[in-house]
Amino acid sequence: MSMKVTVDLDACQGYACCMMEAPTVFDLDESAGQAILLQENPADDLRTQVEAAARACPSRAIVVENG
Amino acid sequence: MRRVVVVGASLAAVHAVEGLRDNGFDGEVVLVGAEHHLPYDRPPLSKEALYHGPELERLLLKTPEWYAEKGIELRLGRRAEALDAGNKVVTLDNGQMLLYDGLVIATGSWTRTIGHADDVGPLQVLRTLDDCVALHERLRPGNHLVVFGAGFIGLEVAATAREMGLDVSVVELAPVPLSRVLGDEVGQWFRTYQQSHGVDLHCGAVIDAIEPSPGGTKVSLRDGSVLAADLVVAGVGVSPATEWLEGSAVNLSDGVVCSKSLRTSAPDVVAAGDVTRWYNALFNEEMRVEQWTNAVEQGRHAAMTLLGGNDAYAPVPYFWSDQFSAKMRFVGRANATDQLHLERTGDTSMVALFGRDGVVRGALCVNAPRQLVLYRKAILDQVPWGDVVKV
Numbered sequence: 256m257s258m259k260v261t262v263d264l265d266a267c268q269g270y271a272c273c274m275m276e277a278p279t280v281f282d283l284d285e286s287a288g289q290a291i292l293l294q295e296n297p298a299d300d301l302r303t304q305v306e307a308a309a310r311a312c313p314s315r316a317i318v319v320e321n322g
Numbered sequence: 323m324r325r326v327v328v329v330g331a332s333l334a335a336v337h338a339v340e341g342l343r344d345n346g347f348d349g350e351v352v353l354v355g356a357e358h359h360l361p362y363d364r365p366p367l368s369k370e371a372l373y374h375g376p377e378l379e380r381l382l383l384k385t386p387e388w389y390a391e392k393g394i395e396l397r398l399g400r401r402a403e404a405l406d407a408g409n410k411v412v413t414l415d416n417g418q419m420l421l422y423d424g425l426v427i428a429t430g431s432w433t434r435t436i437g438h439a440d441d442v443g444p445l446q447v448l449r450t451l452d453d454c455v456a457l458h459e460r461l462r463p464g465n466h467l468v469v470f471g472a473g474f475i476g477l478e479v480a481a482t483a484r485e486m487g488l489d490v491s492v493v494e495l496a497p498v499p500l501s502r503v504l505g506d507e508v509g510q511w512f513r514t515y516q517q518s519h520g521v522d523l524h525c526g527a528v529i530d531a532i533e534p535s536p537g538g539t540k541v542s543l544r545d546g547s548v549l550a551a552d553l554v555v556a557g558v559g560v561s562p563a564t565e566w567l568e569g570s571a572v573n574l575s576d577g578v579v580c581s582k583s584l585r586t587s588a589p590d591v592v593a594a595g596d597v598t599r600w601y602n603a604l605f606n607e608e609m610r611v612e613q614w615t616n617a618v619e620q621g622r623h624a625a626m627t628l629l630g631g632n633d634a635y636a637p638v639p640y641f642w643s644d645q646f647s648a649k650m651r652f653v654g655r656a657n658a659t660d661q662l663h664l665e666r667t668g669d670t671s672m673v674a675l676f677g678r679d680g681v682v683r684g685a686l687c688v689n690a691p692r693q694l695v696l697y698r699k700a701i702l703d704q705v706p707w708g709d710v711v712k713v
Contacts, residue, residue: 268644268649269649269651269691270642270651270691271651271691271692271694271695272615272640274691274692274695275640275695275698278695283691283692283695285690285691285692288649288689288691310337310618310622311615311618311619313365313614313615313642
């Protein structure tokens with residue numbers, strides 16, 4: 256089962272927790288101080304990392320859905 | 323194990339509950355909390371929620387439906403008063419006794435205050451949603467707010483009140499704010515930054531008297547300064563909420579003493595969040611961490627331990643503070659006695675590295691998020707101090 260990841264950039268405050276948990280899925284724009292989503296549909300072997308990133312986000316800006 | 327009781331409707335508690343369910347526990351789960359609200363997020367209470375006025379729905383960690391879906395029995399507005407670990411019973415403030423097979427202690431912290439003349443009335447503190455509602459209503463543009471304590475909460479409240487148009491003074495006993503943990507150089511950066519936004523900082527200040535005055539409070543400092551406050555907020559730190567465990571079989575020592583995997587001294591009792599004191603092997607240090615990220619990870623880890631896991635909990639701590647437009651994020655550990663290297667320092671950004679025992683242990687980044695990720699990896703990998711500090 257694949258997953259679909261979205262980041263709410265209105266909520267993102269550049270905490271960088273997502274990039275710490277899943278560096279191949281999230282990056283950071285240094286000047287904007289916000290997350291960059293590198294893969295919208297990451298492979299399933301990244302699920303644990305991506306779910307940890309969603310949990311670790313203090314802004315609760317990351318949503319992981321199946322699909 | 324059929325029945326798990328989680329005490330403290332905190333961030334750590336919610337993640338413990340979620341961890342139990344995610345790891346296949348399908349028995350009863352009872353969540354006990356002293357406040358009447360469902361568990362909510364506290365960091366915004368000194369920042370955007372204080373500025374706009376808190377909205378409970380936005381702050382809730384999980385929706386009411388989530389607790390129903392997960393089959394969590396809620397006992398809110400009830401304080402745990404005692405633990406009988408031999409008989410596995412928690413007694414609540416209404417005398418009710420809850421039997422458990424497994425117990426998670428996640429009662430968090432209580433807010434300290436300072437002594438003063440009785441007729442001043444209680445000083446405003448900021449820990450709960452109700453505190454935030456009360457404080458927001460009293461922050462009126464043009465008024466003079468005096469904050470006791472230049473820790474992160476004090477400095478955040480000062481910044482928020484300043485942005486709301488108040489005159490703000492901060493009174494701090496230490497000669498430089500934040501210096502006990504982050505050292506003088508980093509503390510001095512925050513002092514200058516706050517001052518550049520119009521905050522009146524009194525460091526190395528001893529409070530001689532706090533007295534009522536017409537329409538407010540008069541604060542007299544030892545150096546002769548007199549501050550006429552419309553409102554005084556105390557941000558002088560928190561202590562672990564462990565009174566209810568005194569006399570129980572759970573060992574206490576500035577928090578609940580836990581093993582590497584977060585077991586307490588009582589059988590089938592684990593702890594998570596602010597109350598927990600445990601040995602973090604990555605830093606070779608016994609620690610107690612009053613931070614958001616730790617509550618999330620530790621809550622989940624404690625749940626796995628309660629279900630029979632034995633993994634050591636050895637994270638890189640992370641915390642943040644937002645003041646005006648400075649987004650400060652910190653990874654690892656720091657102490658004023660650590661080696662310090664200021665890799666970058668400017669009016670609106672800073673990168674400071676902390677080292678001890680020949681390795682990098684901490685990194686503080688203001689408006690530099692990618693650096694943070696880089697140094698967190700260096701801390702995890704225990705990179706030698708000489709390799710991260712390019713001379």
